[in-house]
Amino acid sequence: MTMSLFSQFESPTLFYIPLFALAIGLPWMLFPTPGPRWVNNPTLAFQGWFIKHFTLQMLLPLNTPGHKWALLFASLILFLLSINVLGLLPYTFTPTTQLSFSLGLAVPLWLATVIYGMRNQPTHALGHLLPEGTPTALIPVLIIIETISLFIRPLALGVRLTANLTAGHLLIQLISTATFVLLPLMPSVAAFTAVLMLFLILLEIAVAMIQAYVFVLLLSLYLQENV
Template sequence: MILNFFDQFATPLILGFPLALIAMLLPTLILSQTPRVMPNRMLMAQQWFMAVLTKQLMLPINKPGHSWTLPLLALFTYLLLMNLLGLLPYTFTPTTQLALNLGLAVPLWLMTILTGLRHQPTMSLAHLLPMGTPTPLIPALIIIETISLFIRPIALGVRLTANLTAGHLLMQLISTAVLALLHVFPSVSLLTLIILILLTALEMAVALIQAFVFVLLLTLYLQENV
């Protein structure tokens, strides 16, 4: 029995070993497949989805940034599978942990910044000061733009964590209401169960959208530096 609704977001342990590591390895185990001479329908659907996703992500990026296609696709697939696997019963969602999301966001954001400083340092530094800025406002704007630049990875991690945590917590609350009303008001409990099923479908969409938004924002940051 869960005494605290937030206990579901605590990292489970068995003999002192964190099961979050196993949960983080599950997506790689699911994607690992044996080579096939002729692809089946599942592989063809996966290839079609990846082609559409690649077109959407790489469309606004200049040609030098296309070398990031494979890492961004791998990141999207990894986040999507971790988000979806967390919706299964008796599972743990690693992406509800802020430490993991920041561990993904900060290095990738830093790579985009270092890429810009390496290939076009003048343009990268020019983003800190908009054109036509009055001279008295230059110091203040540089400070504001620098702060907003360093807030980006925090916003990436917090957005993913907050959306998934809120959805899982709401599902936990509604499922508790279903069990509590089952013997008192069966009709109300059935209605609440229908709401829970609809919310589960919504959470599956949120898992997809949040993975896409995470990668899309990285592509936008990359576009400014290539």
């Protein structure tokens, strides 16, 4: 039973060929491309409106040097939103349920913010390791604690994304399995679990969107400390 539950998180293969790259690249093909027309269709208009307002919200607390990351943030939120939501469809695969993939996104992006801060303003970046007004006796302890906290950030960033999506997928599969088992035995209870699963799917769609937003938001907060 445990293997059947977690088999949905295995990387898909076709004729022993891994399809992980296809699962990552396919969502990009679903985004419409702007044409030469003056008036866009509703899908393009909504896409442009979303990117504009999201970018403005992300860059509002950042200083001017941090605005160079606007294209990265917009691309990242679209990428995470698409693979998280599309992964809820039947016979699909969610790459962000793989911890290696989430950490592969979190570690380089977090490291880029740290290197950016150390390169442009090293004094300000190192100043976060020691809060102002710290007693002299506590300076070594606080520096160690803040350093550990700094290196835990990418781990927490990747694990948060993977854990929330994995828990939701497992819960949906558990309830759907219970619905099919209870259908011939207790139809009324099966109907109740089916309605419960419907609400859970709606909740999981919201979680998929929120986790993509939280990932980019935390990354912008890390960048804010280094610009």
